[in-house]
Amino acid sequence: MTCVPDATFLALLARRLGPKGFTADPRALAPWLTDWRGRVAGQASALLSPATTDEVADIVRLAAEARVAIVPQGGNTSMVAGAVPPAEGGALLLSLRRMNAIRSVSADDNVAVVEAGVILATLHEAAEQVGRRFPLSLAAKGSATIGGLISTNAGGTQVLRFGAMRALVLGVEAVLPSGDRFDGLSALRKDNRGYDLRQLLVGAEGTLGIVTAASLRLVPAVGRRAVAWIGLDRPADALRLLRQLEEATGEAIETFELLPRVALDLVLAHVPGTRAPLAGSHPWYVLLEATAPAALPDPADSLSGVLAGAIESGAINDTAIAASEAQADALWRLRETVPEAERADGPAVKHDISVPVSATPDFLATAISAVERQFAGTRVFAFGHLGDGNIHFNVRPPEGADRPDWIARHGAAVSCLVHDLVGRQGGSISAEHGIGQIRLAEFARTADPTRLALLRAIKGALDPHGIMNPGKLIPAE
Ligand code: MLT
Ligand code: ZN
Secondary structure (H helix, E strand, C coil): CCECCCHHHHHHHHHHHHHHHEECCHHHHHHHCECCCCCCECCCCEEECCCCHHHHHHHHHHHHHHCECEEEECCCCCCCCCCCCCCCCCCEEEECCCCCCEEEEECCCCEEEEECCCEHHHHHHHHHHCCEECCCCCCCCCCCEHHHHHHCCCCCCCHHHHCCHHHHEEEEEEECCCCCEEEECCCCCCCCCCCCHHHHHCCCCCCCCEEEEEEEECEECCCEEEEEEEEECCHHHHHHHHHHHHHHHCCCEEEEEEEEHHHHHHHHHHCCCCCCCCCCCCCEEEEEEEEECCCCCCHHHHHHHHHHHHHHHCCCCEEEECCCHHHHHHHHHHHHCHHHHHHHHCCCECCEEECCHHHHHHHHHHHHHHHHHHCCCCEEEEEEEHHHCEEEEEEECCCCCCHHHHHHHHHHHHHHHHHHHHHHCCCECECCCCCCCCCHHHHHHHCCHHHHHHHHHHHHHHCCCCCECCCCCCCCC
């Protein structure tokens, strides 16, 4: 049970952090109390913006003594309201946005050491300056912060080749719920001193401590890239094509994204300046990217051979390979603006599921027909990271329905059906967005009791008073 901070406690924090680091002004707090999709709203007693790890440690030590809850926040782009404070108020909102230093970037070590508040796009630029790149990207790259990406174990569009955030974090500096500092930044490639403590903090959604900085893996810069847009009939054809392309190009394929016809239609309708890359319309599309360092052969050569063969054999219907960087960017824009177009279209019942990659086509066929049969008039909008078996399986309410009202009445039942089908495939109800607040009930319903018991045991050991980001990730007993 946490406590509401009194005026003396808040005054103590205000003195320690100064005017740049403390505000209790409701107008300054307001933009940070709601998730970006506007689905969940909370309350907080103050917004704290520390500039150093020492300041974070002081805040947490004081909060631990007073049993006051802390909600860490980065860019507040969570898809599951993981950074929105509880509605009952009393928590301190702790923004990492002022901790935005790039401490070092080493091309020799292939490592960047950055603070939690660094924006993903800024890290991309810093790596580029030394001839390297940070190989994780997503639509929110202009506002998502490194701390948030670590805390949610973010995925994105290059997981196929480089893994999710977990695979890219070499070290972590964090403040634990006691206020103690965990200094784990050394980016050793080998370190066998027991449990992997840094990985405990990746994907922990701020429930085990506050990530203040991280050492991140860099890879060689892209020398050449080939980007293609493909029209085809079935997800199974797409998956067969991916395996063929991998055989032909080695590890060059790093993006393999699946979109239904409706996704392209919505993007063309809602996003200015976009246009259809192929002459006809197709049930499904794939956006793929293959890259290689400058010294290696152009991946476009093997790509075009395989794609030409696939058209000839009828495995795919049509394709457009970008002939310039501008065309490549235009194809990427069609994929990256899907969430924006979907938002403009109106609310839907959203899911972020994963199943074994080979099971994805069957899952899609079964789940789409089950949902549309059981919930008459609904239309499934399923898109995402086919190469990772990760689908954003979104269900649009029937045409003409009051969407928020329909979702309030049927959303839980839709999710139940979708997640039960995911469970039958041995899949996960959260592939890359986390549990936050939005998936909490379904996590509690579907999770194996041993998994929940382990999560609770770890949480209890590190945060015995439950002050760190309460109400997220760990279902109440
Ligand atoms: C994406 O893949 O575009 C993101 O995860 C966002 C979303 O699910 O809407
Ligand atoms: Zn995604």
